Amino acid sequence: MNTPATTLAFVESPVQLLNVLEWAHQQAGQQSGQQSGPKPLLDSIPPQPTRGGAAPAPPGTPAGLHIIVLPPTDPMSRGQLRRVTGIARDEGHTVHWQEARGGAGAPFKALAALAGRVRRAERIVVGDPFSRFVQLLLVPARARELVVVDDGTATMEFLAQAGRGERLRRWHRTGGGALGRLKELAYAPVSGNARRRLTPAAGRRVEVFSSMPVTPLPGMELRVNDFGWTRSRFGPPRLTKGTDLVGTSLVETGVVDAGRYLEAVSRLTREHGATRYFAHRRESPEKLRALSEATGLEIVRPDLPLELIARRGPVGRTVLSFPSTVVHTLPYALAGTGVRVAVCDIDPAWLTAAASPRARTFLAGVTDTARDVHRLPAETAPAAG
Structure with a gap:
């Protein structure tokens, strides 16, 4: 040192x-001298x-x-x-x-x-x-x-x-x-x-x-x-026929109600045939146990950041996520693989009373600015209650 x-x-x-x-x-x-000038856009x-x-x-x-x-x-x-x-x-x-x-x-x-x-x-x-x-x-x-x-x-x-x-x-x-x-x-x-x-x-x-x-x-x-x-070190990944769902720690940070989150994951699992749930590193074991029992999802606790896990594979042909970092990073990490990244909005009714006033607009902005992702139609998003 x-x-x-x-x-x-x-x-x-x-x-x-x-x-x-x-x-x-x-x-x-x-x-x-291998790179010069501005970085390319995602689709290039x-x-x-x-x-x-x-x-x-x-x-x-x-x-x-x-x-x-x-x-x-x-x-x-x-x-x-x-x-x-x-x-x-x-x-x-x-x-x-x-x-x-x-x-x-x-x-x-x-x-x-x-x-x-x-x-x-x-x-x-x-x-x-x-x-x-x-x-x-x-x-x-x-x-x-x-x-x-x-x-x-x-x-x-x-x-x-x-x-x-x-x-x-x-x-x-x-x-x-x-x-x-x-x-x-x-x-x-x-x-x-x-x-x-x-x-x-x-x-x-x-x-x-x-x-x-x-x-x-x-x-x-x-x-x-x-x-x-x-992309230069890992992959390309083998694609499975199923759909993977990416977890979030919004419940743990006090932003989203735990019951509403369980309802949302259950509905996404049914509607999209999700089979695996990639847990966020801060999600609690109790919450993950409840999700598994309610949905039948295989809970995966990644030992590396999801970008590396997905790039190494296997990974589903569709990856579903709530508004989070991965809706911006996975399209880059999985460029050229054929994997579709989809995002499900957070309904304002899911927010807890303790959520900060900034939570609603921030989460909406995460979704609105995501590039090269599929935004689930409103009727697909879980009902507010």
Whole structure:
């Protein structure tokens, strides 16, 4: 941990780590002259020659890329992160696993261990600008170049809030009462510093690397993540005759009512002949057990991000999802395979009383902006009650 890094990347989830690998792959291609100019639109991506397993890393991997994994506490996320960490090391990247949670002193020990490296970094890559720990790490940062890679659809909200000059706040987070507001007030200087750091200014370059349909802020660079690394390393997948359904953690985050969600999954299963349910890493075992008993679906707990699981296969000819990141990423990862991605809207009646006022418009925006996906007709969506 004493060697200075040219580029320092902080990731807290398997998807963030995957997207850092995608960024590094595209960066290496540009450095070696294999890529230039703007990234292609989705419908112009040609099928790439691929193999069934992981391929050796290409030459041109960005020198000095050090990835710091800041794992969450839940076992499923940690398991997926371990798997993707192994892949990252196979690609030739330096990866350090830094515990920053799970105890009263863990965050302070992690900050102390990383502060010097953060100050020396010439470029910093972050996967979650809303993370309070990452925001704290940006306080001592002197890097003149910062990159934000996708943490799913949250990238859309990050750019919207930064553009309005608002404090960075997750779209599904509610007020939290008087104590919550007091904590927000006390933390405001750190959050404000992070927002300024991630906004272009004289002498500071900011890039967003995203699969989401976003508009960069003035002076900000945007590169499209077309999952070129995933497509070059894995697949093409074998297609099954069935339909796969992708789960969501909207119940766990308090946005969608559990009973309504069970009704929705049951109806989609009946109408579309779904046979497998790919669980989100944060879905509770109790909820998944109830879904299996009510629908007969085979519950699959992926050990890698869904983009890699789907690309390796087998995968259904149709993949159904509620509004989530995968309606934007799977069309890229599965380009040229013939898989159809379909999205089912969230009925406003499914939202809980505790859901934030932003929830309805945010989820609708995720669906409205999805490219190359089939939107289920209104009569197919589950009834509100």
